[in-house]
Amino acid sequence: xxxxxxxxxxxxxxxxxxxxxxxxxxxxxxxxxxxxxxxxxxxxxxxxxxxxxxxxxxxxxxxxxxxxxxxxxxxxxxxxxxxxxxxxxxxxxxxxxxxxxxxxxxxxxxxxxxxxxxxxxxxxxxxxxxxxxxxxxxxxxxxxxxxxxxxxxxxxxxxxxxxxxxxxxxxxxxxxxxxxxxxxxxxxxxxxxxxxxxxxxxx
Ligand SMILES: [Fe+2]
Ligand SMILES: [Fe+2]
Numbered sequence: 001x002x003x004x005x006x007x008x009x010x011x012x013x014x015x016x017x018x019x020x021x022x023x024x025x026x027x028x029x030x031x032x033x034x035x036x037x038x039x040x041x042x043x044x045x046x047x048x049x050x051x052x053x054x055x056x057x058x059x060x061x062x063x064x065x066x067x068x069x070x071x072x073x074x075x076x077x078x079x080x081x082x083x084x085x086x087x088x089x090x091x092x093x094x095x096x097x098x099x100x101x102x103x104x105x106x107x108x109x110x111x112x113x114x115x116x117x118x119x120x121x122x123x124x125x126x127x128x129x130x131x132x133x134x135x136x137x138x139x140x141x142x143x144x145x146x147x148x149x150x151x152x153x154x155x156x157x158x159x160x161x162x163x164x165x166x167x168x169x170x171x172x173x174x175x176x177x178x179x180x181x182x183x184x185x186x187x188x189x190x191x192x193x194x195x196x197x198x199x200x201x202x203x
Contacts, residue, residue: 017147018089024144031140031148032090037104038133039081039092044100045126046074049108053123056114063116063169065189067123070162072190074130077155080195084151105129117174124166130159154194 007014022028050071057064085091093099108126111118137152164181171179186193 015087015089017087021141021145021148026141026144028088031137031145032085032088034104034133034137034140035081035085035088035148036090036092036099037102038130038137039078039085040099040103041105041130041133042074042078042081044103045105045108046071046078049126050074050123052110053108053119056110056119057116060116063120063173066165066169066183068189069186069191070123070127070165073158073162073192073195076190076192076196077158079197080151080155084148088148104133117170120166120170120173124163124170127159127162127166131156131163134159151195157194158192 007016007019018028050067054064054067054071057067082092093102105126106129108122111122134152134156138149138156141149141152143149161181161183165183168179168181168183171177190196
């Protein structure tokens with residue numbers, strides 16, 4: 001069998017880790033764009049939008065705790081996926097505004113009025129956008145790029161849980177209905193059982 005990848009001995013301008021997935025049919029440049037868009041959405045939500053939304057859930061301390069888990073797990077998602085962008089030969093935009101504007105999900109701004117129902121609705125729809133975006137990454141990498149697929153599917157596991165959490169809270173708060181999420185408490189806030197790097201590295 002001939003060697004499918006053209007990387008020369010000692011060459012640091014090309015990567016076997018990229019060429020093997022290209023040879024299997026991955027559009028690497030498009031994949032990098034998708035990952036940058038998803039990273040931007042995770043970054044904006046964890047460090048900014050979810051923070052603001054959570055601050056406005058005062059008096060709903062149980063909802064705040066669920067929101068904090070979702071927020072901190074988005075931070076883990078950001079840190080899990082950024083290294084993959086660089087491994088693929090991509091990079092983050094060197095301009096925060098430009099980066100923000102590439103996000104694959106619309107900004108989760110504080111709703112007007114900032115009622116608990118409006119905030120929970122926004123959180124729910126934001127998780128749904130994340131499920132769609134990470135599923136799309138799974139689709140283009142399945143059977144071709146096992147590393148990106150593994151990272152994206154670990155994130156997707158948690159986004160699906162987040163959707164269930166906010167369906168439960170919104171159904172209760174808005175409709176007076178019980179729609180259980182099947183949620184068991186995480187070990188600690190921000191546990192991110194599927195997506196987090198080691199605690200030493202990512203406290
Ligand atoms: Fe996320
Ligand atoms: Fe999420």
